[in-house]
Amino acid sequence: MRIIPAIDIINGKCVRLTKGDYTTQIVYNEDPLEVAKEFQDSGIKFLHLVDLDGARSQKIWNYKILEQIASKTNLIIDFGGGIKSDVDIKIAFNSGASQITGGSIAVKDPELFAKWLSEYGNGKIILGADANKDKIAISGWQEESDQEIIPFIKAYKEKGVKYVISTDIAKDGMLQGPSFALYKKIILNIPEINVIASGGISHIDELPKLQEIGCEGVIIGKAIYEKKISLKQLEQYILKE
Secondary structure (H helix, E strand, O other), rough: EEEEEEEEEEEOEEEEEEEEEEEEEEEOOOOOOHHHHHHHHHHOOEEEEEEEEHHOOOOOOHHHHHHHHHHOOOEEEEOOOOOOHHHHHHHHHHHHHHEEEOOHHHHOOOHHHHHHHHHHHHOOEEEEEOOOOOOOOOOOEEEEEEEEEHHHHHHHHHHHOOOEEEEEEOOOOOOOOOOOOHHHHHHHHHHOOOOEOOOOOOOOHHHHHHHHHHOOEEEEEHHHHHHOOOOOOOHHHHHHO
8 A cells, every 4th residue: 555645735835724624724844845855765655745726726836846846856746736727737747747636627527537538548647536425525625516426436437547536525634534434435336446545544553444445545644744643654554665
């Protein structure tokens, strides 16, 4: 199971939100590159970089931070937030993203998302399927759609999606554990999909449970910043990647 730390960006700073609420932001570091280098120095290979300004403004925003991290570390970066057009996705890849995550766009413009899958390949396009009470949430979680998570992922699996990042919004930033039930449900219904768990990770003991369920990766954010999980503790997983 891949360990993927998260860096969320607002105004060029490394922040975390609770349940996607922008009024709850806490700044953990003024310099995201410093955080990324610390991850790399600990043996981390992957990074989940989220442009929260982009998610809110509906267009890519913090691509210079992506460019900086991609050019000054060897981290394999998946980038999301505000990727809504061909221009946005080109900027993301040209700035050094190895993969992009599309959530809102997959709901609002499925034809464009399907075109990206075909054009860039399913190894480069991750489906973002974030849910609030089993309904897909979009636009930086500021909107709820009427699409239910299992049929939504299943439909995109049939279009070729290989990876899905799923967050139970009720769990995000709460440090009360991930949504084991949600990931079990997805993997049971769509066993061929690579599920990346995200949201609520609070303790190192939760990782073996996610691995047992069959998650391909896990995104860890606030638990690292709040020192609930140390980078040292993650070594046992990093070495096996």
